[in-house]
Amino acid sequence: MNYDWQPLLLTFRLAAVTTAILCVIGVPLAYRIAHMRTRLKPVIETLVSMPLVLPPSVLGFYLLLAFSPQHAFGQWLEQWLHVKLVFSFAGLVVGSVIFSLPFMVHPVQSGFEGLPPSLLEASRTLGKPDSVTLFRVLLPNIKPALLSGVVLSFAHTIGEFGVILMIGGNIPGVTKVASIAIYDEVESLNYDAANFYAFVLFAITFAILLTVYVVNKKWLKAGGHD
Amino acid sequence: MIEIALNKTLTGASGKFELNIKTCLGSRSFVALFGPSGAGKTTLLRMLAGLDKPDSGRIVVDGDAWFDSTAGIDLPPQKRSIGFVFQDYALFPNMTVRENIVYAAGGNGKDWINELLDMTALTKLGDRLPNTLSGGQKQRVALARAIARKPHLLLLDEPLSALDPQLRARLQDDLRSLHDRFGLTTLLVSHDIGEVFKLAQRTLVLDAGRIVQSGAPAEVFLQQRLSGKLNLHAQVLAVRREEVVQIVSLLVGQDIVEVIASDDEVAGLQPGDAVTISTKAFSPFLFRKG
Numbered sequence: 001m002n003y004d005w006q007p008l009l010l011t012f013r014l015a016a017v018t019t020a021i022l023c024v025i026g027v028p029l030a031y032r033i034a035h036m037r038t039r040l041k042p043v044i045e046t047l048v049s050m051p052l053v054l055p056p057s058v059l060g061f062y063l064l065l066a067f068s069p070q071h072a073f074g075q076w077l078e079q080w081l082h083v084k085l086v087f088s089f090a091g092l093v094v095g096s097v098i099f100s101l102p103f104m105v106h107p108v109q110s111g112f113e114g115l116p117p118s119l120l121e122a123s124r125t126l127g128k129p130d131s132v133t134l135f136r137v138l139l140p141n142i143k144p145a146l147l148s149g150v151v152l153s154f155a156h157t158i159g160e161f162g163v164i165l166m167i168g169g170n171i172p173g174v175t176k177v178a179s180i181a182i183y184d185e186v187e188s189l190n191y192d193a194a195n196f197y198a199f200v201l202f203a204i205t206f207a208i209l210l211t212v213y214v215v216n217k218k219w220l221k222a223g224g225h226d
Numbered sequence: 227m228i229e230i231a232l233n234k235t236l237t238g239a240s241g242k243f244e245l246n247i248k249t250c251l252g253s254r255s256f257v258a259l260f261g262p263s264g265a266g267k268t269t270l271l272r273m274l275a276g277l278d279k280p281d282s283g284r285i286v287v288d289g290d291a292w293f294d295s296t297a298g299i300d301l302p303p304q305k306r307s308i309g310f311v312f313q314d315y316a317l318f319p320n321m322t323v324r325e326n327i328v329y330a331a332g333g334n335g336k337d338w339i340n341e342l343l344d345m346t347a348l349t350k351l352g353d354r355l356p357n358t359l360s361g362g363q364k365q366r367v368a369l370a371r372a373i374a375r376k377p378h379l380l381l382l383d384e385p386l387s388a389l390d391p392q393l394r395a396r397l398q399d400d401l402r403s404l405h406d407r408f409g410l411t412t413l414l415v416s417h418d419i420g421e422v423f424k425l426a427q428r429t430l431v432l433d434a435g436r437i438v439q440s441g442a443p444a445e446v447f448l449q450q451r452l453s454g455k456l457n458l459h460a461q462v463l464a465v466r467r468e469e470v471v472q473i474v475s476l477l478v479g480q481d482i483v484e485v486i487a488s489d490d491e492v493a494g495l496q497p498g499d500a501v502t503i504s505t506k507a508f509s510p511f512l513f514r515k516g
Contacts, residue, residue, distance in 0.1 A: 118316035
């Protein structure tokens with residue numbers, strides 16, 4: 001049977017890029033929030049958590065408006081960066097990063113908050129700048145949390161549908177990811193193809209989660225840190 | 227010499243109170259900070275380390291201002307030459323004993339690190355992770371790590387409180403010899419009078435945020451030196467009747483003694499009560515232990 005693997009490859013490419021970007025912006029953000037003491041903290045936490053409760057179509061709608069070349073932001077993007085985000089892979093990445101943000105930030109934030117404050121303080125009394133402490137003391141001690149963040153963001157992006165439906169445009173090879181392809185094939189009554197995509201997605205996400213639980217358990221046993 | 231003049235409003239069990247400290251620590255001196263829980267001892271230590279911010283005041287170490295509220299100076303802990311031993315030791319779980327010390331020692335060479343490990347009897351434990359160590363071993367690592375940078379001021383927050391008496395005694399000796407060997411200025415927070423007596427040249431007694439007494443431990447704690455009586459504070463463990471007398475088992479410090487008492491003395495006495503044993507001390511025998 002010759003199935004088109006492209007939607008699946010696109011899905012994993014989107015998930016990988018999104019997760020990589022989330023590592024870079026999500027971990028520092030989680031660190032800042034974990035150590036924040038101002039009254040602004042609940043507001044920031046709420047903003048970060050919104051994608052958990054917001055219907056994907058709401059986010060998709062606002063992104064569509066924002067990216068649209070007929071509105072201010074979209075116009076600015078096209079003028080200055082020559083980038084059109086609507087109906088593009090880059091647009092999907094932006095949408096996915098926003099939508100999967102809480103999946104990276106929450107576990108990592110919990111990880112940081114679970115560390116005894118005396119670790120950071122001890123490192124400071126030893127003359128180390130906070131950036132050194134972050135990389136040599138804090139991050140190594142929240143490995144399970146980091147792993148959770150990476151895996152959950154990755155898995156969540158694989159499963160994204162609503163946002164991509166709104167801003168993707170279903171362009172084969174560009175924005176037609178596996179979740180959209182399944183929908184598409186079902187609409188066209190190609191149940192075989194739909195089943196193929198659905199099964200592969202199921203199998204891979206199952207394998208990913210299983211790996212996480214097994215590795216986490218091993219880490220905890222070996223005296224790892226939660 | 228370390229000049230300290232600090233003020234901070236703290237919230238305690240019975241409401242807010244002012245922490246008002248004004249004192250000097252001599253260079254290379256060993257000073258103990260003694261007082262009831264909640265008096266502000268840990269807060270004082272943390273303010274000296276730069277971990278907590280005083281409301282106002284100054285900290286001047288050998289002429290350098292570490293904190294001066296009027297001049298807007300507040301050096302972060304990284305810029306203060308301190309070693310801090312936390313009550314929970316705060317060892318880095320992801321690093322071995324050696325790595326913990328290497329992390330602390332910065333640029334100082336391998337010889338220094340080996341010397342530190344040797345002095346704190348940790349050489350054989352160099353490759354162990356903190357979660358595999360006993361309390362006493364962790365304390366030694368925390369101590370070695372705190373002095374790895376050869377700091378001006380060593381701050382210890384009840385580092386021995388979780389250890390049993392024999393281990394505690396050994397580590398007190400280690401602490402004293404490290405202090406002497408490196409000419410450190412040490413400030414030790416302790417609840418244990420025996421420990422204070424053994425280690426400190428000077429004691430600051432803190433109560434409700436103020437220094438209520440200051441001086442050599444003997445001056446501060448021994449009040450009835452001229453009365454000729456021997457007074458011991460003890461706790462009643464058990465009272466039992468043996469034929470015509472009462473026998474009271476008492477805990478004196480770390481020792482258990484049994485004394486004979488009359489019915490009146492024993493009336494109303496319950497296990498757990500605090501009592502004073504008083505006797506005329508003509509010339510009791512003193513034996514060296516061990």
